[in-house]
Amino acid sequence: MGEFTFSKSERLTQRPQFQQVMNRGQKRRIDRICTVFFLPNELGRKRLGIIASKKIGNAVARNRAKRKIREVFRALKGSIGPAVDIVVISGKDLVPLPFSVLEKKMSKVLLALR
RNA sequence: GAAGUAAACCAGGUGACCGCUGUUCCGGCUUCAUGGCCGGAAGAGAGGAAAGUCCGGGCUCCACAGGGCAGGAUACUCCGUAACGCGGAGUGGGGGCGACCCUAAGGAAAGUGCCACAGAAAAGACACAGCCUACCCGGCGGUUCGCCGCCGGCGGCAAAGGUGAAAAGGUGAGGUAAGAGCUCACCAGUACCGCUGGCGACAGCGGUAGCUUGGCAAACCCUAUCCGGAGCAAGAUCGAAUAGGAAAGUGUUCGAGGGCGGCCCGUCCGAUGCUUUCGGGUUGAUCGCUCGAGCCUGCCGGCAACGGCAGGCCUAGAUUGAUGGUCACCGUCCCACCUUCGGGUGGGGAACAGAACCCGGCUUAUGGUUUGCUUCGGCU
RNA sequence: GUCCCCAUCGUCUAGCCUGGCCCAGGACACCGGCCUUUCACGCCGGCGACGCGGGUUCGAAUCCCGCUGGGGACG
Numbered sequence: 001m002g003e004f005t006f007s008k009s010e011r012l013t014q015r016p017q018f019q020q021v022m023n024r025g026q027k028r029r030i031d032r033i034c035t036v037f038f039l040p041n042e043l044g045r046k047r048l049g050i051i052a053s054k055k056i057g058n059a060v061a062r063n064r065a066k067r068k069i070r071e072v073f074r075a076l077k078g079s080i081g082p083a084v085d086i087v088v089i090s091g092k093d094l095v096p097l098p099f100s101v102l103e104k105k106m107s108k109v110l111l112a113l114r
Numbered sequence: 115g116a117a118g119u120a121a122a123c124c125a126g127g128u129g130a131c132c133g134c135u136g137u138u139c140c141g142g143c144u145u146c147a148u149g150g151c152c153g154g155a156a157g158a159g160a161g162g163a164a165a166g167u168c169c170g171g172g173c174u175c176c177a178c179a180g181g182g183c184a185g186g187a188u189a190c191u192c193c194g195u196a197a198c199g200c201g202g203a204g205u206g207g208g209g210g211c212g213a214c215c216c217u218a219a220g221g222a223a224a225g226u227g228c229c230a231c232a233g234a235a236a237a238g239a240c241a242c243a244g245c246c247u248a249c250c251c252g253g254c255g256g257u258u259c260g261c262c263g264c265c266g267g268c269g270g271c272a273a274a275g276g277u278g279a280a281a282a283g284g285u286g287a288g289g290u291a292a293g294a295g296c297u298c299a300c301c302a303g304u305a306c307c308g309c310u311g312g313c314g315a316c317a318g319c320g321g322u323a324g325c326u327u328g329g330c331a332a333a334c335c336c337u338a339u340c341c342g343g344a345g346c347a348a349g350a351u352c353g354a355a356u357a358g359g360a361a362a363g364u365g366u367u368c369g370a371g372g373g374c375g376g377c378c379c380g381u382c383c384g385a386u387g388c389u390u391u392c393g394g395g396u397u398g399a400u401c402g403c404u405c406g407a408g409c410c411u412g413c414c415g416g417c418a419a420c421g422g423c424a425g426g427c428c429u430a431g432a433u434u435g436a437u438g439g440u441c442a443c444c445g446u447c448c449c450a451c452c453u454u455c456g457g458g459u460g461g462g463g464a465a466c467a468g469a470a471c472c473c474g475g476c477u478u479a480u481g482g483u484u485u486g487c488u489u490c491g492g493c494u
Numbered sequence: 495g496u497c498c499c500c501a502u503c504g505u506c507u508a509g510c511c512u513g514g515c516c517c518a519g520g521a522c523a524c525c526g527g528c529c530u531u532u533c534a535c536g537c538c539g540g541c542g543a544c545g546c547g548g549g550u551u552c553g554a555a556u557c558c559c560g561c562u563g564g565g566g567a568c569g
Binding site for chain 2: 495496497512513514515549550551552553557558559560561562568569
Binding site for chain 2: 005014015049050051052066071099
């Protein structure tokens, strides 16, 4: 597995997995941009799940938000904790934000987790 | 140049690095095996609207898609199409100086209903105010004894009046007691007949008729044509898990119930069954799933929509849902500054919007380019 | 993804089917006044809406079409 890849095994794909992370994990808010949940797992790899509800916009806006979050995860996953499940709930102010700004803000939170 | 109008086209490009989803091939591991996992390579990867889900189909299941009623849809003509409520070409009507645009555009002498307020009256003119007193009857007066005048009755009239969105053809003349298509001339309109042109809607011309019949069917309705119902969460296969539950009702060929969306018929299935409520369990995988009324080019037929023939091409198939990020250059637009008016430098921007079974349309959102045409203004 | 439903004052609604009596009625809320020593209750008055754009009609909240914004159901 490469250093910056993002394959299927690194994603949360089912509803119970999401709910477990959101109910039992730690919670961090980043302004009105997004909310992040953490929960360590025993799988030996990091997994990411993204929630982008209809509140933040139409299909184009939702897809764009997901892609940005995914890119941030891909760039930073080498430097964050060993085995953890992450769920990111995208907020309304994330949509017009450029990628570089988002990366800075999220890295602060993700790297604080040790 | 400005304003407008119609049509066509594009949806920034190229390169590098990292990343995502299928397909094919190669290698490794694993499995009895289909296969699965990991790594690598090649090649592919959103739209003109993918949107709204407003119509029409294909496909799948329900019975092979049956009959009638109910219900729904459509409504000038011809053509196109798998089909359409769509498109093309026309006809009639309306709008605009014009290019051009809009048009649910059958039937109101089949029937029912409605037409507020105002007005006499909103459709069977039972006539409010009004006009007239010819004919007939009565009374009074006059009389040349023929009749005349006045009043009243019986009656006649629909012209002029105001209202209203809309008032029973319009104008003029004749006619009359007063009037009226009562008659005539011209005009408008309706119906029918004939001729000419057109496949047809219809148009043009001529004649006849009664002289005239209000509007609303996006009110009910009538007529004609079309429509069986659901929808890929359709449907098929495999696997997992829980339970073979509880209550109420109903029924065993004199037949409940279901296929069958509403009813009837018809037909098929049909018995510790069916219906309702409560309770419980899975909430996975594969197929369907992308080669199709497909796309491109050329020729032919047709005014066109479109059709035919020949050649070539394979062009997304996800399922927390794949197209992104960074950098460079070029093109384009805007702003600021400089300018030798050629341009240069710096900064910023680029719309609407994301396939989910697939097509044909419609509608809506939206950035730009080009071309034809129209009107107005200027110059030559 | 597919299939349905709804929209009227600040809120809940009536009227829509069958167009005119409707510059749209009622209740609560809000504002002003009266009553009361004051508040509440009560009484009187006021403010305030047909989601948007077209069409049919003399006339549209109502009928028809197209949008917009909400809500619901599913194997």
